[in-house]
Amino acid sequence: MRTRPALVLLAPALLLTGCATSPWKAGYEPEPGAAPLASIPADVVVVRPAPFARVDDALREFERAWADSDTYWEDWPEDERRFHTDNLISALQLPGSADDWGLIGRSRFTSFDPLDPEDGDLRDFAADIGADHAIWTSYYVGKTERVVDRPVHYPSWHYRHGRRGHGGFGGGTTTVWVPVSVEADETLWMAFFLSRR
Numbered sequence: 001m002r003t004r005p006a007l008v009l010l011a012p013a014l015l016l017t018g019c020a021t022s023p024w025k026a027g028y029e030p031e032p033g034a035a036p037l038a039s040i041p042a043d044v045v046v047v048r049p050a051p052f053a054r055v056d057d058a059l060r061e062f063e064r065a066w067a068d069s070d071t072y073w074e075d076w077p078e079d080e081r082r083f084h085t086d087n088l089i090s091a092l093q094l095p096g097s098a099d100d101w102g103l104i105g106r107s108r109f110t111s112f113d114p115l116d117p118e119d120g121d122l123r124d125f126a127a128d129i130g131a132d133h134a135i136w137t138s139y140y141v142g143k144t145e146r147v148v149d150r151p152v153h154y155p156s157w158h159y160r161h162g163r164r165g166h167g168g169f170g171g172g173t174t175t176v177w178v179p180v181s182v183e184a185d186e187t188l189w190m191a192f193f194l195s196r197r
Contacts, residue, residue, distance in 0.1 A: 027109030037130025058091035131193035141186040
């Protein structure tokens with residue numbers, strides 16, 4: 001029987017994605033103290049959304065309690081840590097309590113690119129880390145400045161050497177890539193990876 005780590009809450013840093021790797025993998029942070037689990041078949045993984053307002057409220061409540069405490073959250077009494085664990089499970093709209101779920105880790109990142117949590121990427125990553133549930137949520141941040149490379153084409157001239165010493169000037173086009181600041185839609189994404197006990 002696999003052992004499941006206790007659920008704890010931690011505020012991870014944001015990760016700005018823009019590379020070819022899975023954003024769920026790139027933004028992943030394992031839960032502190034969670035032992036790695038064996039991978040499972042992807043077809044058993046449940047992927048579903050949770051309302052952002054519910055998840056955000058649970059995380060903010062934990063962060064407020066942490067800020068008000070004179071003790072690091074890992075040193076809180078068991079009943080206090082369990083309260084916040086149960087609060088998160090409720091926010092994710094999962095049945096039961098901390099007795100029923102082990103939190104393996106979470107992903108958090110912002111993206112300018114369209115993302116579809118149902119395209120299989122999230123499910124595959126959850127299966128790789130042994131999570132049978134991947135609960136995701138998102139929030140539209142708004143339009144923000146983003147630097148992108150844009151091609152700029154301009155004519156170029158050069159001297160061509162011909163046969164028997166004859167030559168002349170020829171034309172062509174040169175392309176350079178120039179960084180340009182543009183407005184783009186930015187979305188915050190979060191996913192919680194859990195395993196049913």
